[in-house]
Amino acid sequence: MSYLVRGYLEEDELPPKPSRERLEERNVAYIECPQEIPCSPCIESCKYDAIKMENINAPPEVDYEKCNGCMQCIRVCPGLAIFILRIKDGKGYVTLAYEFLPWPKKGQEVVLLNRKGEEVGKGKVTWVLPPEKNDHTSLVRVEMDPELIFDVRAIRIIEG
Amino acid sequence: MRLEDHPIVEFKRGKEVTIYFNGKPIKAYEGETVASALYAAGVRTFSRSFRFHRPRGFFCAIGKCSSCLMEVDGIPNIRVCKVYVKDGMQVRTQNSFPNADNDLLGVLDSIIDRFYPHGSHYKKFNRPRILREFITKRVRGFAGTGNPPKKVFEGEASFEEIETDLAVVGGGPAGMSAAIFAAKAGARVILMDENPFLGGQLVKQTHRFFGSGRHRAGTRGIRIATILADEIKELKNIDVRFETKVFGIYDGIVGAVEKEKKLLRIKPKKIVVATGAYERTLIFENNDLPGVYGAGGVQTLMNVYGIKPGNKGLIVGSGNVGLILTYQLMQAGVKVAAIVEAMPRIGGYFVHAAKVRRLGVPIYTSYTIQRAIGKKKVEAAEIVKLDENWCPVKGSEKRIECDFICIAIGLSPTHELLYQAGCEMKFVPELGGLVPVRNKYGETTVEGVYVAGDVAGIEEATAAMMEGRIAGIDAAIKIGYGGDEALKIREEVVRDLKEFREGPFGARIVAGLQKVTMEEGGA
Ligand SMILES: Cc1cc2nc3c(=O)[nH]c(=O)nc-3n(C[C@H](O)[C@H](O)[C@H](O)COP(=O)(O)OP(=O)(O)OC[C@H]3O[C@@H](n4cnc5c(N)ncnc54)[C@H](O)[C@@H]3O)c2cc1C
Numbered sequence: 001m002s003y004l005v006r007g008y009l010e011e012d013e014l015p016p017k018p019s020r021e022r023l024e025e026r027n028v029a030y031i032e033c034p035q036e037i038p039c040s041p042c043i044e045s046c047k048y049d050a051i052k053m054e055n056i057n058a059p060p061e062v063d064y065e066k067c068n069g070c071m072q073c074i075r076v077c078p079g080l081a082i083f084i085l086r087i088k089d090g091k092g093y094v095t096l097a098y099e100f101l102p103w104p105k106k107g108q109e110v111v112l113l114n115r116k117g118e119e120v121g122k123g124k125v126t127w128v129l130p131p132e133k134n135d136h137t138s139l140v141r142v143e144m145d146p147e148l149i150f151d152v153r154a155i156r157i158i159e160g
Numbered sequence: 161m162r163l164e165d166h167p168i169v170e171f172k173r174g175k176e177v178t179i180y181f182n183g184k185p186i187k188a189y190e191g192e193t194v195a196s197a198l199y200a201a202g203v204r205t206f207s208r209s210f211r212f213h214r215p216r217g218f219f220c221a222i223g224k225c226s227s228c229l230m231e232v233d234g235i236p237n238i239r240v241c242k243v244y245v246k247d248g249m250q251v252r253t254q255n256s257f258p259n260a261d262n263d264l265l266g267v268l269d270s271i272i273d274r275f276y277p278h279g280s281h282y283k284k285f286n287r288p289r290i291l292r293e294f295i296t297k298r299v300r301g302f303a304g305t306g307n308p309p310k311k312v313f314e315g316e317a318s319f320e321e322i323e324t325d326l327a328v329v330g331g332g333p334a335g336m337s338a339a340i341f342a343a344k345a346g347a348r349v350i351l352m353d354e355n356p357f358l359g360g361q362l363v364k365q366t367h368r369f370f371g372s373g374r375h376r377a378g379t380r381g382i383r384i385a386t387i388l389a390d391e392i393k394e395l396k397n398i399d400v401r402f403e404t405k406v407f408g409i410y411d412g413i414v415g416a417v418e419k420e421k422k423l424l425r426i427k428p429k430k431i432v433v434a435t436g437a438y439e440r441t442l443i444f445e446n447n448d449l450p451g452v453y454g455a456g457g458v459q460t461l462m463n464v465y466g467i468k469p470g471n472k473g474l475i476v477g478s479g480n481v482g483l484i485l486t487y488q489l490m491q492a493g494v495k496v497a498a499i500v501e502a503m504p505r506i507g508g509y510f511v512h513a514a515k516v517r518r519l520g521v522p523i524y525t526s527y528t529i530q531r532a533i534g535k536k537k538v539e540a541a542e543i544v545k546l547d548e549n550w551c552p553v554k555g556s557e558k559r560i561e562c563d564f565i566c567i568a569i570g571l572s573p574t575h576e577l578l579y580q581a582g583c584e585m586k587f588v589p590e591l592g593g594l595v596p597v598r599n600k601y602g603e604t605t606v607e608g609v610y611v612a613g614d615v616a617g618i619e620e621a622t623a624a625m626m627e628g629r630i631a632g633i634d635a636a637i638k639i640g641y642g643g644d645e646a647l648k649i650r651e652e653v654v655r656d657l658k659e660f661r662e663g664p665f666g667a668r669i670v671a672g673l674q675k676v677t678m679e680e681g682g683a
């Protein structure tokens with residue numbers, strides 16, 4: 001469990017990835033929650049029976065065929081461990097939960113950060129769920145190079 | 161230092177008032193504690209230590225460490241983190257001359273090591289007894305606990321006798337749940353908390369909670385506090401007493417003081433003690449320097465009163481509290497230099513660590529803090545690597561620039577009332593310290609006295625709520641309320657709690673509980 005020494009997942013510790021075809025079809029939830037913790041809002045919020053969890057302590061597993069990308073789970077996950085991924089017209093999209101000021105706005109250019117907080121490029125905000133619609137957790141969709149969707153896990157607003 | 165905008169919390173400040181600190185006017189807002197108003201005004205030295213007159217800042221901000229004692233309106237030894245500002249209030253530092261910030265006796269701290277090193281009062285001048293008594297008196301002469309009161313209490317004191325079914329001590333998630341479930345079963349309840357609000361630790365938890373949705377996971381802690389408080393308002397058979405301190409339990413009779421002027425003598429049929437926990441500190445050089453704070457203290461300052469603790473912090477401890485606090489500091493616009501963790505791995509949930517790691521906060525596992533650097537307040541910290549035997553590795557020291565340090569190494573149960581009530585206590589490291597022996601419904605060895613929440617063993621709010629429900633409903637059942645329906649609910653919650661604890665994080669708790677849980681009916 002070396003991710004517990006580092007505080008981030010390495011490539012070989014990631015959950016299985018949805019196929020390129022699946023990513024091109026529609027949104028899909030990708031959950032990075034590998035540890036046994038007593039937590040279950042994600043499975044309780046999923047109306048499509050797409051998340052599997054044997055008991056409240058088991059880590060969640062997504063069935064990418066059942067998941068329809070409805071984004072209920074990402075709204076409630078206290079671990080901010082769910083990312084909605086998509087590839088469309090050759091562009092990659094990551095939707096993530098965001099809880100900092102200033103709130104990102106549609107059209108804004110942002111710095112893309114990986115799991116270690118390193119800059120890996122720039123992206124553009126294409127959609128936001130305003131914070132007031134989800135008890136102050138905003139959802140932000142960022143457009144980027146499709147190669148980056150399994151790397152980018154945070155964004156930084158460019159000041160000024 | 162006061163936060164105007166925050167992504168999660170809206171700070172509603174009361175009317176602007178003026179308080180006087182060592183004679184100087186300071187702006188404050190109604191609803192703020194004196195400690196937070198002083199902090200917002202830039203005051204960092206709150207007191208001086210008894211013996212060596214070392215500067216001390218606040219630490220816990222919830223009335224449990226006594227490092228903030230001052231003279232308020234002529235009355236000495238007041239915990240200013242528990243007193244709310246009033247227009248015209250006179251606040252003075254004590255045990256220092258001319259004031260705590262510039263204490264002439266502070267020089268003692270730098271010279272005394274030469275002939276009377278720190279800690280030597282345990283070893284030197286101990287024999288013969290006469291010498292020990294003489295020296296102790298001299299040392300105490302330097303020290304003291306403020307001047308005699310300049311003013312006496314002027315209000316009208318009163319007394320009230322209350323007979324009820326259940327008395328609940330502490331209005332955190334455990335106490336609130338106990339009150340709700342007992343009241344729903346039909347019992348008359350009195351719920352007391354020393355704060356002017358309900359919620360306990362929840363009032364500073366701005367993050368969404370873990371656990372199962374049925375127990376409000378996915379909801380922010382602050383909202384859970386409001387939901388429970390609203391539920392209590394609806395229940396007419398719960399009598400809530402705010403600013404009410406319970407000071408003792410004597411043969412089933414609860415003694416309390418309401419709003420500093422009314423003595424309560426409560427005769428309940430059953431009692432639930434849900435007094436929560438206090439923060440532990442850590443031993444390192446200069447750990448008493450202003451700027452070394454408890455993690456919860458910082459949360460209170462920042463999330464309840466909207467005051468920034470500083471510009472850049474170092475977090476000691478990577479349990480959930482340390483990880484969440486790091487995230488919350490960043491939400492308030494405060495930088496976090498690093499998190500240090502003595503264990504070779506992160507102690508809290510991975511997902512909490514990942515949240516701050518991806519924002520670039522380094523987490524140093526197998527590192528500890530060696531000393532705080534600074535003269536009158538924290539200016540930096542020195543951390544050091546630990547080898548497999550927990551020994552510092554020479555040459556691995558790193559200086560971390562920061563202006564405050566948060567100690568997030570864990571909590572200890574606030575067990576004093578239980579001890580005083582005569583409950584059999586055991587020291588159980590897995591549960592955080594001294595905890596009472598109890599049966600599976602939380603009843604201790606003193607019949608009719610129950611425990612629930614952090615005081616029964618340090619865990620978290622979901623478990624605290626479940627324990628509260630169990631204790632409340634069991635007490636109601638034993639008094640004769642609720643019938644079969646209540647029995648069913650009780651067993652359901654017991655089952656949920658068991659499932660909740662089945663993972664690796666619960667394993668430690670379960671191991672601890674095995675040492676203190678009696679067979680049913682043991683009380
Ligand atoms: C940073 C942090 C993050 C956390 N995150 C989570 C999380 O994600 N999920 C989770 O489930 N839990 C979390 N917790 C833990 C949770 O907040 C506590 O476990 C929970 O609040 C314990 O509840 P309690 O009712 O036992 O005690 P408390 O909430 O501490 O309440 C005790 C109350 O008793 C009052 N009191 C004490 N003594 C007396 C007296 N003599 N007379 C009158 N009143 C008295 C106090 O004023 C206080 O209001 C977190 C805690 C911290 C510090």
Ligand code: SF4
Nearest residue numbers: 046067068070071073
């Ligand atoms: S996105 Fe919707 S369907 Fe997919 S796992 Fe989340 S809640 Fe279920």
Ligand code: SF4
Nearest residue numbers: 033039041042077079
């Ligand atoms: S809600 Fe989030 S943190 Fe909780 S189990 Fe699901 S993915 Fe993990």
Ligand code: FES
Nearest residue numbers: 221224225226241
């Ligand atoms: S008692 Fe006031 S800061 Fe601890």
